[in-house]
Amino acid sequence: MNVDETLNNASIEEKLSLIVGGGGLPKKVPGGAGETRAIDLLNIPSIVLADGPAGVRISPFRIGSLDTYYATAFPNEIALASTWNLNIVEEVGKAIGEEARDYGIDVMLSPGLNIHRIPLGGRNFEYFSEDPLLSGKMAAAYVKGVQSVGVGATLKHFVANDQETNRLMIDIVVSERALREIYLRAFEIAIEESKPWAIMGSYNKLNGKYTVQNEWLLTKVLREEWGYEGLVMTDWGAGDNQIEQIKAGIDLIMPGNDEILKKLIEAYKNGLLDEKIINERAKKVLELVSKSLTYKGHKPSNKPDLEAHAKIAYDAAVEGFVLLKNDNALPISKDAKVALFGLGSYITVKGGLGSGIAHSKYTISIAEGLKEKGIKIDEEIERVHKNHPYFEIFRNYIILLKRIYEESNKSNIEAHRFLPPIIERSATLAYAYFGVNTEIKIEDSLIEKAAKEDDIAIITISRISGEGLDRMPIKGDYYLTDGEIELIKKVSNEFRKQGKKVVVILNIPSPIEIVSWRDYVDAILVIWTSGQEVGRAVADVLLGIVNPSGKLPITWPKELYETPAMRTFPGVPKENSQYLVYEEDIYVGYRYYDTFSVEPAYEFGYGLSYTKFDYSNLSITKEGDKIKVSLKVKNVGQCDGKEVVQVYVRAPRGKLNKPFQELKGFYKTKLLKPNEEENVTIEIPMKHLASFNGSSWVVEGGEYEIRVGSSSRDIRLIGKVTIEKVCFDVKWNKISC
Numbered sequence: 001m002n003v004d005e006t007l008n009n010a011s012i013e014e015k016l017s018l019i020v021g022g023g024g025l026p027k028k029v030p031g032g033a034g035e036t037r038a039i040d041l042l043n044i045p046s047i048v049l050a051d052g053p054a055g056v057r058i059s060p061f062r063i064g065s066l067d068t069y070y071a072t073a074f075p076n077e078i079a080l081a082s083t084w085n086l087n088i089v090e091e092v093g094k095a096i097g098e099e100a101r102d103y104g105i106d107v108m109l110s111p112g113l114n115i116h117r118i119p120l121g122g123r124n125f126e127y128f129s130e131d132p133l134l135s136g137k138m139a140a141a142y143v144k145g146v147q148s149v150g151v152g153a154t155l156k157h158f159v160a161n162d163q164e165t166n167r168l169m170i171d172i173v174v175s176e177r178a179l180r181e182i183y184l185r186a187f188e189i190a191i192e193e194s195k196p197w198a199i200m201g202s203y204n205k206l207n208g209k210y211t212v213q214n215e216w217l218l219t220k221v222l223r224e225e226w227g228y229e230g231l232v233m234t235d236w237g238a239g240d241n242q243i244e245q246i247k248a249g250i251d252l253i254m255p256g257n258d259e260i261l262k263k264l265i266e267a268y269k270n271g272l273l274d275e276k277i278i279n280e281r282a283k284k285v286l287e288l289v290s291k292s293l294t295y296k297g298h299k300p301s302n303k304p305d306l307e308a309h310a311k312i313a314y315d316a317a318v319e320g321f322v323l324l325k326n327d328n329a330l331p332i333s334k335d336a337k338v339a340l341f342g343l344g345s346y347i348t349v350k351g352g353l354g355s356g357i358a359h360s361k362y363t364i365s366i367a368e369g370l371k372e373k374g375i376k377i378d379e380e381i382e383r384v385h386k387n388h389p390y391f392e393i394f395r396n397y398i399i400l401l402k403r404i405y406e407e408s409n410k411s412n413i414e415a416h417r418f419l420p421p422i423i424e425r426s427a428t429l430a431y432a433y434f435g436v437n438t439e440i441k442i443e444d445s446l447i448e449k450a451a452k453e454d455d456i457a458i459i460t461i462s463r464i465s466g467e468g469l470d471r472m473p474i475k476g477d478y479y480l481t482d483g484e485i486e487l488i489k490k491v492s493n494e495f496r497k498q499g500k501k502v503v504v505i506l507n508i509p510s511p512i513e514i515v516s517w518r519d520y521v522d523a524i525l526v527i528w529t530s531g532q533e534v535g536r537a538v539a540d541v542l543l544g545i546v547n548p549s550g551k552l553p554i555t556w557p558k559e560l561y562e563t564p565a566m567r568t569f570p571g572v573p574k575e576n577s578q579y580l581v582y583e584e585d586i587y588v589g590y591r592y593y594d595t596f597s598v599e600p601a602y603e604f605g606y607g608l609s610y611t612k613f614d615y616s617n618l619s620i621t622k623e624g625d626k627i628k629v630s631l632k633v634k635n636v637g638q639c640d641g642k643e644v645v646q647v648y649v650r651a652p653r654g655k656l657n658k659p660f661q662e663l664k665g666f667y668k669t670k671l672l673k674p675n676e677e678e679n680v681t682i683e684i685p686m687k688h689l690a691s692f693n694g695s696s697w698v699v700e701g702g703e704y705e706i707r708v709g710s711s712s713r714d715i716r717l718i719g720k721v722t723i724e725k726v727c728f729d730v731k732w733n734k735i736s737c
């Protein structure tokens with residue numbers, strides 16, 4: 001398409017119609033999130049957008065057809081980040097791109113890269129980390145994967161949508177330094193490294209203005225300073241003034257409707273909207289359309305390679321599990337008979353709720369995964385779980401809804417359209433409300449019997465989270481219920497009496513309270529909400545077929561209220577709005593814990609392995625605008641394993657306060673056999689050492705400590721490098737200091 005010529009031929013109404021989404025749900029691909037408007041006379045097709053990040057969210061069923069349109073459910077982003085493996089995340093992105101392509105989706109509305117400011121963030125599961133470097137790199141890998149097959153990716157939600165409470169009106173008050181060093185930084189890295197086709201604004205306000213109506217953010221920072229050339233869209237229905245949105249820098253108002261379009265045409269006629277701005281915005285939409293597969297004439301096959309992608313979902317899941325504790329309990333023997341407790345063992349939560357759902361054909365539960373590997377499960381305990389009324393309600397509910405669907409499908413009634421999402425959402429909600437939070441009562445005598453007859457106890461604790469709500473600091477959500485605690489204590493008591501081990505599996509979207517009960521158990525494995533293959537991955541890690549290599553992408557607090565941001569969460573009322581001051585400023589996550597010597601339950605970057613790694617031969621050199629950190633990692637344990645090498649930098653004292661240390665690089669090794677070693681080189685761009693002083697970026701001169709380790713508090717090698725003071729302007733041009 002010759003974009004300029006097409007633009008010249010378009011009327012002002014046509015140009016505005018490009019800027020306003022088609023409204024409602026896409027007709028071409030049921031269950032997608034939205035579409036742009038076509039202009040037939042100019043040969044401009046409408047293109048379709050669908051959610052992620054866990055997979056392509058479309059309806060699995062369609063009116064008048066018995067065909068299915070399932071998508072692979074990949075691990076949620078918190079689990080992907082826990083892999084610290086950019087290659088795997090890129091593969092996941094590519095698989096998602098392929099499914100999007102095969103289902104006729106032009107642009108994925110993912111990845112999400114808001115920051116885990118609080119453990120309770122309702123959408124933390126669909127964001128990567130508390131750290132901007134890890135988040136930005138992960139997002140870049142995801143985007144590269146999606147876009148490698150000709151489908152666009154969207155970074156969302158720009159910016160500071162770090163909680164769900166009051167998301168449509170909350171005003172986030174945050175210093176420019178914290179914004180630039182933490183919240184914007186993740187986006188900046190992802191944009192620089194992966195050139196995403198689109199960016200989605202957020203629902204919240206930022207320092208007094210809706211982000212989607214904030215010219216400083218969308219035009220000055222994003223376009224002028226960062227040179228971003230893709231398209232910027234609103235979140236669905238974000239903000240309160242579409243004219244302001246277009247002026248501020250929004251190119252595409254989503255999902256859009258005819259009323260908004262009419263309003264904008266009026267605004268143009270009344271001189272409230274400039275033709276020049278309309279041209280600029282419409283041009284971005286045309287550029288996006290011209291890159292799309294739809295424009296290029298691609299016809300969806302509707303036959304994605306779900307089998308190949310299931311394998312990728314498994315690979316990503318199995319590398320993202322984090323082993324928090326292991327007192328000789330894991331791996332278990334393949335001959336072990338397992339007493340498997342907890343509803344989540346039998347209905348394992350695969351992902352979060354809301355727009356981030358992927359409608360997969362199945363989810364392999366932990367019990368199913370273990371059985372596939374030939375592991376014997378205590379049948380009596382299984383029966384107690386499966387006979388539990390909540391399990392029954394859940395199962396019957398799905399059967400009933402499926403039946404309704406099938407019946408209505410035969411008669412081809414319009415109701416179908418709404419049923420598939422209802423099935424998925426209600427089933428998951430039924431689980432959330434009736435299942436996960438409701439412990440199963442198990443007779444003491446049965447636990448005693450199991451402790452005598454079985455070899456090991458595994459208890460799964462599950463939680464679910466979703467868009468629109470933050471998690472709650474109550475029993476049954478952040479805290480364990482009395483019943484869950486009681487179960488852990490009883491099982492622990494009986495099994496330990498018999499000299500047997502107790503393992504807890506955490507099937508959760510973000511942290512829960514852990515300190516009060518961790519001493520009762522011998523191993524704790526965090527499996528997050530890791531997609532449809534979760535049970536298979538769990539079985540392989542429990543059996544030692546795969547050695548766990550995930551590391552925490554967040555700090556796990558001892559006490560929820562030690563998280564500094566909990567002091568201000570969820571904000572306070574202000575006139576007819578709500579505002580929230582990010583008082584902790586740049587001290588988010590480990591930046592706070594390390595600087596103010598607060599001990600977490602498990603630190604950022606933490607995760608155990610079944611083997612051990614030795615670090616040696618650290619060398620640090622300056623090469624141009626980079627610092628090169630090289631070292632050797634050797635597997636000195638008994639089994640194969642991968643290690644995540646993390647490089648933290650401690651800056652010298654300067655004018656600005658700095659965190660004790662910050663992550664500046666990381667690398668996941670290949671699978672190392674016992675005695676095998678790998679030479680690792682990690683490069684740190686000089687500009688990543690800069691702090692924002694209010695108007696420009698400053699790398700203080702002096703001696704920097706390069707801290708290389710296996711976690712943020714397990715530093716194995718320390719070196720020093722002297723750096724001269726350097727300053728940059730906001731476009732990263734060097735300036736004199």
Ligand code: BGC
Pocket residue numbers: 033051109156235236355
């Ligand atoms: C969510 C976005 C999503 C959009 C479209 C919004 O409510 O915040 O993340 O992409 O809906 O479904």
